[in-house]
Amino acid sequence: MTLTPLDRAKCAAACRAADFVEGGMKVGLGTGSTAAFLIRRLGERWREEGLRFRGVPTSTRTADLAREEGIEVISLEEARWLDLTIDGADEVDGSLNLIKGGGGALLQEKIVATASDRMVVIADAGKRVETLGAFPLPVEVVPFGWTATRALIEEVLVGMDVLGRTTSLRMNGDMPFVTDEGHYIIDLHLNRIGNARQLSLVLNQIPGVVENGLFLDICDTLVMGHGDGRVEVHDLASGGTEETRVDLAEGDNVFTDIAD
Numbered sequence: 542m543t544l545t546p547l548d549r550a551k552c553a554a555a556c557r558a559a560d561f562v563e564g565g566m567k568v569g570l571g572t573g574s575t576a577a578f579l580i581r582r583l584g585e586r587w588r589e590e591g592l593r594f595r596g597v598p599t600s601t602r603t604a605d606l607a608r609e610e611g612i613e614v615i616s617l618e619e620a621r622w623l624d625l626t627i628d629g630a631d632e633v634d635g636s637l638n639l640i641k642g643g644g645g646a647l648l649q650e651k652i653v654a655t656a657s658d659r660m661v662v663i664a665d666a667g668k669r670v671e672t673l674g675a676f677p678l679p680v681e682v683v684p685f686g687w688t689a690t691r692a693l694i695e696e697v698l699v700g701m702d703v704l705g706r707t708t709s710l711r712m713n714g715d716m717p718f719v720t721d722e723g724h725y726i727i728d729l730h731l732n733r734i735g736n737a738r739q740l741s742l743v744l745n746q747i748p749g750v751v752e753n754g755l756f757l758d759i760c761d762t763l764v765m766g767h768g769d770g771r772v773e774v775h776d777l778a779s780g781g782t783e784e785t786r787v788d789l790a791e792g793d794n795v796f797t798d799i800a801d
């Protein structure tokens with residue numbers, strides 16, 4: 542079995558970003574299918590190169606995978622501050638603002654990324670957008686009174702610069718999806734977000750809202766992979782873009798078990 546072009550793109554981005562991890566670092570480990578490629582690659586470097594670092598996972602899924610790979614896992618409380626976080630995203634715009642939370646891990650991801658000197662996002666080229674909002678925006682809410690919280694969210698959306706205003710409670714089969722922190726997720730189907738900063742501030746002021754999936758001014762570097770193994774590294778601070786190619790021959794064999 543070989544990787545699909547989409548998985549090759551994710552894998553290429555993840556493998557390139559794994560090079561940013563150096564011995565002795567404390568590293569935030571993201572969640573999702575792209576982050577899973579990263580953790581597998583870091584596991585390889587741990588075993589084959591003797592790379593030693595400490596990883597702070599952003600979900601129980603990621604913690605389990607990192608431990609499986611033999612990576613030393615510590616909590617954010619133990620780490621206090623991180624050198625680097627590498628994570629996936631659902632959408633990335635030209636200013637490296639993001640929508641995250643498609644996998645339901647946005648709260649821990651935002652806390653971990655914000656507690657890091659540098660955040661690197663790994664994504665396939667399909668995640669790049671002109672304007673955020675085609676991907677439903679996840680909002681994490683406490684279960685208590687969630688219907689009232691949802692009604693308030695819908696009310697504030699009326700005054701926002703967005704194209705759609707429907708919302709849905711994320712489900713896991715017949716039951717509401719529950720995050721690692723015991724919360725629910727309400728997905729906002731906005732189609733286009735005209736003013737992400739204003740929307741983020743307004744949403745987080747609603748009682749019952751814990752956090753939303755807009756990551757604004759948090760990401761420093763985007764590592765974007767293509768299906769042919771090409772990788773573009775966009776760095777916000779320098780404004781520069783570097784293009785490289787990742788040889789995925791090895792990844793074809795090693796990582797197929799985590800492909801979508």
Ligand SMILES: O=C[C@H](O)[C@H](O)[C@H](O)COP(=O)(O)O
Nearest residue numbers: 573574575642643644645646
């Ligand atoms: O909650 C999940 C995260 O924000 C993921 O990083 C995001 O959904 C991207 O996931 P994937 O790499 O599977 O597309």
